[in-house]
Amino acid sequence: MKTSEKRFARWGSLFHILGLTAFLVIVFLPVFSLLAEAGLALVSRGPEVLSLAVPSAERMTLLLRSGLFSAATAGAAGLIAICAGSLLWRFQRKPLTYVRWLLLVLIVIPPYVHALSWMAVGDLLSDFSLWRQLSQELARGWIPAWWVQTMAHLPIAVGLTLVGLDTVDPSLVDAARAHRSEIQGFLRVVLPLSVPTLLAGNSFVFLLVLLDYSVPALFQVTSYPLAVFAEFSATHDSVRATAMAVPFLVIGLPVLVGAQRVIRKATLNPRRHRDTWTSPAAWPPWFSLLQWLGLLVLGLHLLVPLGSLTLLTGSIGAFGASIRSAGSEVAFSAGLCGATALLSLPLGLAVARHLGRRTRRSGLWWALVTIPLVIPAPLTGIGLIALWNRSGLGLVYSSDLMPLLAMLARFAPFAVLALYVELERQGPGLLDAARVFQKSSAHGLLRIRLPLLAPGVFAAAALVGGLSAGEVGSTLLVLPPGRSTLALRIYDYLHYGASETVAGLALTLFLLAFSTGLLASLALGARSRRVRPATRGTT
């Protein structure tokens, strides 16, 4: 091996170790400090704390209901995503292909804003006597809560469905289409090959819904996270709250472990390097109907918040005033979310490589990645305070690094999982060819490996950036004094009742997300222009 190659390998190892260490310190240490405190409390306080980890019959019912609710939401989002995604999948040429990537960044709109938008629709319907009864019935209960949560998380499900469908080898699709009907090929070949990514998407949705008490509470639905929060707000005791959150681990971990097993057992399908749809699809009418219905629902996801926010904002002047009033928050949020998205990538790449290894140690890494996903946001914030609010660390604790660390602690595991799926889908053929023909390791990395990773990198960054934009639970606890994010400002005004201001700010958030998505789409388009000619027709 040449000296330069050795040096490159050494630098690569160093960055890899740095990434792993950063992940452990940033993501797992706050959780570990909470768990360690809970463990010590278990010794000193004994059964009192332990009993909280084992739900009573009533809390068990609540937990099961919350689990079923999350599963129903994830299932519905997954089904709609398959219907709409299979239609959008056909749009593989510009400019329609750009539209698909915009979906993923729409997750930036917090579920709370979706809830308020749909409530506004209900209020509008109640003005008509014919609909009044129905709108009042649908103003509370599990069904509207389920609908709003499904709509709020639809972009994640659709985005990851598209990632999954895009990674199906076109030659396999061609073979299926040649020997079976379109729908049979889709159901028996395409969907099973996309299962890992679909399951990853559904698992994300399941966990995000499982941990959220705010939207169910808006529709008067009591969920298990509300019980945890009630305990925390009553006792201000993070140990008791952590003990009560243990059932989240019990429910959340099997979901992730199950999804993980499917992902690991799945056939490694090489990424497509040419258009899948060289001839028009011939779906049966019932499936076409489902596809268009799925797309309609996806359209509603976009149009209802956009329409109600625009109407509520009232005028361009009011919109301008909203932006001016929140100029510093807009800039701060954009910087913070951008930095979180960027920094989650090296962390994600370092850890994702370990998830894919078939060793005993990979099980440990899976645990390190998944446990933070099921820790409620306020507890992450408390863990960060316990960790960083110490003598000698004042400069860090009172700085903008704290909300950045909070967002990374909460959402970097999502980047790990998204990048893991992407790494698993990399075709070994191209990588082997790269090893043979590359001028150097750096050349192979920059010209082959990273370009292949680019869609996963964008998806992970958009996912993390979008989730960070709506984060309030842990940010509130560690934000430096004098700072505020756009999401926090929206929540400030939600209570005040200044609906035009809230709408203007939420619209700003929406447009920021839209612009980010557009830029990401253009970047992906530019990348595909460079990569495709050299790889067209390869498998």
Place this chain on the structure above:
Amino acid sequence: MASRIFTVLAASSVVFLPISCSRRSTTAEVVVYTSVDRPYSEPVLKRFQEGTGIRVKAVYDLEAAKTTGLVNRLIAEKEHPQADVFWNGEFVQTLLLKEEGVLSPYASPEEEDATFRDPESFWTGFGGRARVFLVNTELLAEDDFPSSVFDLLDPRRSPETFGVAHPLFGTTATHAAALYALMGPDEARSFFSALRQRGVQILEGNAAVRDAVVHGRIEAGLTDTDDACGAIRRGEKVAAVFPDQEDGELGTLVIPNTVAVIRGGSNPEEAKKLVDFLLSTDTEEALLESGWFQISTRGLAPSSGCVLPPVSRTMQVELPQVFQALDLARRDLAEIFVR
């Protein structure tokens, strides 16, 4: 392309990290944590900053955090406090912070006018909001307006047309604790059990109660005066009614704001100046004008577009009594409502 992405990534990280470590200011500053809604508290803090030249760094609480986000933060930061002052929109959390050893005593010269104050000067109460029924005047005739919290249990009224915020959180929890202190645990527990069994709507927060009344999803709901005033000032078709104003009735719960100095804060002198400012007549006038206060401890009249009828009968309960009742109330209410 990918190499560019990673160059940008690395460059951004390298640039962002150093600049994100904010430098400590050399000018005088004070850090305040406040649970008072930002649209009301921010102008007051700006006036203090402009008047004194002391830079105010604020952290605002959220309705979604149920007024406990900052309290949890203050407790967690107790050993190395970041805040200098806590300005609370109610009082029980402040009393809790005193119990947790988070506060430092300070007897402000302005405190002499205060109706509510800690005997050891750990906190001072000022101004006040009150619990109030907000009524949709299109759905309910004036004769049918509720006049007592016990109207929520009136079998002649449909329970689904009434709403209250979740009694485990915020000022509704304070109200519940006050009822526990006043009525006794058994009677209060029966009251809330009946409320739950009847099917009175339990909404996410006081703002949700206000919005449900405004949009006609319910006929009337129990909320705070600042929420009620927000709707009235916007010209919504609603009215506010103080509950239990007749002789022999419980009276309306008045909830003062409280302010306290944080023990071990970095800017103790500036903190005292801010406390003095918040307790001043000027601030009380400003908060009455903005609609945050409806009750004046100095007998000032509320101005602005929302003038509510005077509270003739307030709930006769001491603030520490309410605080002491809170723990039992919360445990009971968790059993009743979180299921």
